[in-house]
Amino acid sequence: VQQTFDNIDKTDPKIGAFLALNKEAALKKAAEIDAAGVDADNVLSGIPLAIKDNIVTKGLTTTAASKMLENFKPIYDATVVEKLAALGTVNVGKTNMDEFAMGGSTENSAFKITKNAWDQDRVPGGSSGGSAAAVASGQVIAALGSDTGGSIRQPAAFNGIVGMKPTYGRISRWGLIAFASSLDEIGPMTRTVKDNATLLSALAGHDGHDLTSSTQEVPDFAAELNDTTSVKGMKIGLPTEFLGEGVDEGVKAAILAAADKYRELGATVEEVSLPHNKYGVAAYYIIASSEASSNLQRFDGIRYGYRADDVTNLEDVYVKSRSEGFGDEVKRRIMLGTFSLSAGFYDAYFKKAAQVRTLIIDDFKAVLKDHDFIMGPVTPTTAFKIGDEISDPMTMYMNDILTIPVNLAGLPGLSLPAGQVAGLPVGMQLIGRPFDESTLYKAGYVFE
Numbered sequence: 001v002q003q004t005f006d007n008i009d010k011t012d013p014k015i016g017a018f019l020a021l022n023k024e025a026a027l028k029k030a031a032e033i034d035a036a037g038v039d040a041d042n043v044l045s046g047i048p049l050a051i052k053d054n055i056v057t058k059g060l061t062t063t064a065a066s067k068m069l070e071n072f073k074p075i076y077d078a079t080v081v082e083k084l085a086a087l088g089t090v091n092v093g094k095t096n097m098d099e100f101a102m103g104g105s106t107e108n109s110a111f112k113i114t115k116n117a118w119d120q121d122r123v124p125g126g127s128s129g130g131s132a133a134a135v136a137s138g139q140v141i142a143a144l145g146s147d148t149g150g151s152i153r154q155p156a157a158f159n160g161i162v163g164m165k166p167t168y169g170r171i172s173r174w175g176l177i178a179f180a181s182s183l184d185e186i187g188p189m190t191r192t193v194k195d196n197a198t199l200l201s202a203l204a205g206h207d208g209h210d211l212t213s214s215t216q217e218v219p220d221f222a223a224e225l226n227d228t229t230s231v232k233g234m235k236i237g238l239p240t241e242f243l244g245e246g247v248d249e250g251v252k253a254a255i256l257a258a259a260d261k262y263r264e265l266g267a268t269v270e271e272v273s274l275p276h277n278k279y280g281v282a283a284y285y286i287i288a289s290s291e292a293s294s295n296l297q298r299f300d301g302i303r304y305g306y307r308a309d310d311v312t313n314l315e316d317v318y319v320k321s322r323s324e325g326f327g328d329e330v331k332r333r334i335m336l337g338t339f340s341l342s343a344g345f346y347d348a349y350f351k352k353a354a355q356v357r358t359l360i361i362d363d364f365k366a367v368l369k370d371h372d373f374i375m376g377p378v379t380p381t382t383a384f385k386i387g388d389e390i391s392d393p394m395t396m397y398m399n400d401i402l403t404i405p406v407n408l409a410g411l412p413g414l415s416l417p418a419g420q421v422a423g424l425p426v427g428m429q430l431i432g433r434p435f436d437e438s439t440l441y442k443a444g445y446v447f448e
């Protein structure tokens with residue numbers, strides 16, 4: 001743990017992955033573990049890891065990268081934080097992100113810019129960009145992220161690491177600062193598939209605090225990863241839409257090479273279609289923003305965080321605190337969301353988006369009925385330059401065209417490295433049936 005902090009002190013001025021370090025408490029815990037003796041049967045005992053700053057940590061500042069929560073010290077731990085702590089991991093700090101997880105480059109943080117671990121002129125992706133950069137740069141071997149529309153998988157892809165967005169409900173969201181509750185999911189970000197599998201088993205399971213958390217049995221995912229023969233005989237779908245217009249040629253080539261590898265190992269890969277995939281981004285920005293506009297009502301200048309000075313009445317407290325506390329992207333979502341939900345526009349926008357969501361779910365169901373999983377790229381391109389897309393929300397939103405449908409359908413999605421284009425990592429995405437993360441890990445392990 002001491003070495004981890006020494007390394008972070010050396011590397012973080014260049015990477016900017018962390019918003020807060022947990023030095024004192026982490027070293028104290030490490031000393032306790034040393035004194036008690038590391039538990040040889042528990043691979044997580046004494047492992048330093050990092051936590052995205054929208055996951056609450058008792059007594060440790062949790063900001064969601066927003067001025068609104070600049071000095072917010074939670075009074076409880078998120079369920080995932082509690083579970084990891086009980087298994088003996090050591091929380092070294094909180095990682096940077098897009099404000100309230102809204103964004104795809106970590107440039108929407110109110111506090112700092114995080115750099116891609118491979119090329120410091122480029123974004124680390126987002127919104128879990130701090131977690132991805134911390135893992136990819138070797139600061140920690142694992143970090144927690146959250147994924148509402150791609151926020152674990154896209155930064156994992158941009159930094160050449162492994163990221164899992166589990167099935168909706170697999171992991172408790174208690175203590176995750178809510179963005180869009182029907183889409184949000186916490187997940188592990190690691191350097192290897194096996195580490196990722198180990199962490200998912202540790203994080204998953206039912207939680208009485210989150211009624212959407214599932215009672216499905218949680219396998220020992222890592223124990224199932226022993227060789228590459230398990231893909232033999234599997235049927236894999238490669239959607240035409242995932243290799244269509246806008247997808248970089250180098251990214252396509254990397255995915256096709258991975259498909260060949262699966263064929264070599266005895267799987268069949270065939271072209272399939274997800275015809276409504278192209279409406280995913282549009283539906284998502286209505287649904288996610290609507291839910292966000294409701295979830296973010298709690299930041300009213302009274303109950304949590306930032307309160308504006310110089311206010312003359314109650315209305316002023318709300319208006320000024322929210323105007324000054326939220327950044328531009330968050331305000332854009334709140335406006336889009338309240339508009340979509342408003343009486344005159346609900347049918348045309350929110351309801352329509354919900355109907356499109358059902359079509360997207362049905363597309364996946366049809367393909368996954370007779371395919372073990374779906375493969376494709378995580379993003380159309382590799383990591384882009386800092387500053388290149390931030391001024392144009394539509395371009396930024398289109399980054400998630402291949403990840404968003406997976407959240408809309410609540411399915412598990414694994415992002416893992418699949419080669420490079422011009423010295424930058426390409427991410428491959430494996431999408432599975434509900435609660436079948438096992439198959440994704442087995443298929444991902446082929447490339448370990």
Ligand code: GLN
Nearest residue numbers: 101103104148149150151
């Ligand atoms: N980039 C997407 C957005 O801005 C997804 C973010 C996320 O998954 N939290 O909404």
